[in-house]
Amino acid sequence: MSAPSRIALLGAGNIGSALLGGILNSGITTPDRLIATVRSPENAAALSQRLGIRVLAGENLKAIEGAEVIILAVKPLLIPRLIEEIRWGLRDDRVLVSLAASFPMETIERLMGRRLPTFRAMPNIPVLVGEGATGLAYNSDVSAEHIALVESIFRAVGTVSYVAEDQLHAVTALSGSGPAYIYMVIEAMIAGGLKMGLSHDVATRLAEQTVLGAAKLVRETGLHPAVLKDQVITPAGVTIAAVHELERHGLRSTLISAIEIATAHSRHLTAQLQDRLNPKE
Numbered sequence: 435m436s437a438p439s440r441i442a443l444l445g446a447g448n449i450g451s452a453l454l455g456g457i458l459n460s461g462i463t464t465p466d467r468l469i470a471t472v473r474s475p476e477n478a479a480a481l482s483q484r485l486g487i488r489v490l491a492g493e494n495l496k497a498i499e500g501a502e503v504i505i506l507a508v509k510p511l512l513i514p515r516l517i518e519e520i521r522w523g524l525r526d527d528r529v530l531v532s533l534a535a536s537f538p539m540e541t542i543e544r545l546m547g548r549r550l551p552t553f554r555a556m557p558n559i560p561v562l563v564g565e566g567a568t569g570l571a572y573n574s575d576v577s578a579e580h581i582a583l584v585e586s587i588f589r590a591v592g593t594v595s596y597v598a599e600d601q602l603h604a605v606t607a608l609s610g611s612g613p614a615y616i617y618m619v620i621e622a623m624i625a626g627g628l629k630m631g632l633s634h635d636v637a638t639r640l641a642e643q644t645v646l647g648a649a650k651l652v653r654e655t656g657l658h659p660a661v662l663k664d665q666v667i668t669p670a671g672v673t674i675a676a677v678h679e680l681e682r683h684g685l686r687s688t689l690i691s692a693i694e695i696a697t698a699h700s701r702h703l704t705a706q707l708q709d710r711l712n713p714k715e
């Protein structure tokens with residue numbers, strides 16, 4: 435059996451540290467073959483203590499020494515500086531995985547001055563509880579072995595869906611930003627319960643469990659949500675009265691438009707970033 439992969443994760447913040455936890459829990463590699471970086475020495479010490487792995491403050495070039503998979507998890511605007519720092523240490527057989535939103539693989543390649551097997555991942559914040567939804571795209575240098583390895587990293591913190599790179603804009607709009615929409619729904623359901631006299635605790639528990647349970651039923655039955663919705667509706671009942679009110683205010687069409695607008699905004703941010711990095715293009 436081959437040794438587990440050496441993985442370096444650069445920029446272990448919210449998403450990065452959740453991925454590290456998932457990698458360790460799933461046994462994809464061992465703590466001695468996993469290394470991370472953050473910016474501040476205090477955060478490095480705290481994370482190292484929490485996860486039991488080496489965490490460096492900066493020193494990204496040192497961190498990628500011997501790493502087969504290099505995950506870029508800093509904020510998008512820091513990617514050019516990070517690539518400048520590590521590019522001399524990148525060997526041709528390394529696999530890059532970028533989490534940076536709105537940052538195309540083509541721009542990464544241009545900054546590196548070469549091509550490597552590269553993935554772009556768009557996870558979402560529930561990776562923190564092992565229930566993330568990640569959209570993955572990759573370039574033509576990636577092998578089946580690379581796909582299996584990178585997929586296992588994101589499967590350790592949720593589900594993986596493959597898309598063409600251009601579709602990552604829609605993934606960002608649907609699942610990347612999606613938790614915010616669902617939090618708004620939960621928030622409003624709690625407020626509705628409060629208005630009708632339920633206690634804060636009871637309203638919160640009922641709302642969160644309703645969203646969790648409804649999502650689980652969609653997954654486990656494989657039924658279309660419209661079919662599941664119909665099963666809750668009885669003629670002249672309570673649910674249809676509420677559903678009519680939601681339809682009157684355009685809940686579904688508002689969400690469809692929100693995803694359409696967010697997709698366009700993601701494209702716009704990518705164009706803006708490219709202008710900024712390469713004003714003449």
Ligand SMILES: NC(=O)c1ccc[n+]([C@@H]2O[C@H](COP(=O)([O-])OP(=O)(O)OC[C@H]3O[C@@H](n4cnc5c(N)ncnc54)[C@H](OP(=O)(O)O)[C@@H]3O)[C@@H](O)[C@H]2O)c1
Nearest residue numbers: 445446447448449472473474477507508509510533534535
């Ligand atoms: N949050 C989301 O929902 C989400 C979803 C999909 C994709 N993404 C992408 O994931 C990436 C990370 O997002 P995040 O929310 O996890 O950000 P974050 O919590 O701000 O984490 C960024 C991390 O980068 C570290 N850092 C900054 N400069 C560094 C340097 N020079 N060398 C090494 N580490 C450095 C920071 O260290 P310190 O902690 O010491 O400052 C911090 O730990 C972004 O590119 C974002 O576009 C985020």
